[in-house]
Amino acid sequence: MTDRLSSSVEGIARIEIQKRLDLIQVIIYMGFPKLLIEDKPRKLEELQMNVQKELNCMNRKLNIAITRIGNPYGHPNILAEFIAGQLKNRVSFRKAMKKAIELTEQADTKGIQIQIAGHIDGKEIARVEWIREGRVPLQTIGAKIEYCSYRVRTIYGVLGIKIWIFIDEE
Numbered sequence: 001m002t003d004r005l006s007s008s009v010e011g012i013a014r015i016e017i018q019k020r021l022d023l024i025q026v027i028i029y030m031g032f033p034k035l036l037i038e039d040k041p042r043k044l045e046e047l048q049m050n051v052q053k054e055l056n057c058m059n060r061k062l063n064i065a066i067t068r069i070g071n072p073y074g075h076p077n078i079l080a081e082f083i084a085g086q087l088k089n090r091v092s093f094r095k096a097m098k099k100a101i102e103l104t105e106q107a108d109t110k111g112i113q114i115q116i117a118g119h120i121d122g123k124e125i126a127r128v129e130w131i132r133e134g135r136v137p138l139q140t141i142g143a144k145i146e147y148c149s150y151r152v153r154t155i156y157g158v159l160g161i162k163i164w165i166f167i168d169e170e
Helices: 040-055 078-088 093-106
Strands: 013-017 023-030 060-067 109-119 127-134 141-155 157-169
Touching: 013 078, 040 060, 078 093, 078 109, 078 157, 093 109, 093 127, 127 141
Parallel strands: 023 060
Antiparallel strands: 013 023, 109 127, 109 157, 141 157
């Protein structure tokens, strides 16, 4: 529904849409709901009109709820937005990855792997750099791993960020 590159609201982890006969329930899970609630009436009305137009639900009631996530940096989408912001501000990619790992360790996860690909730091040859902390068992089917792929447009070109967060084994 929305393009990640042009999204003006950051901190959205996921969006759930539940459709019933007479009601459409949209639940937005955010890490930092203050960003959307600051000018609450205007932004929410604008969001409601856009969602109603997008879903073609003129004859149904639309209900939008915003829910806060307990530990936002334990979610890969929010972490990817954090790294993207750092890379746009020309922070060294390795420093941005280490800071993201630090934030994730506070969120009580068992492991994280971050990969950045593209023309890193404006180098002429594109390359892939990654860093891992803790366990990330990608081959284990029973492992609960959250994944995110994110594009960020920098002055050097487009970089791809991939994040795997190992939460728990079932």
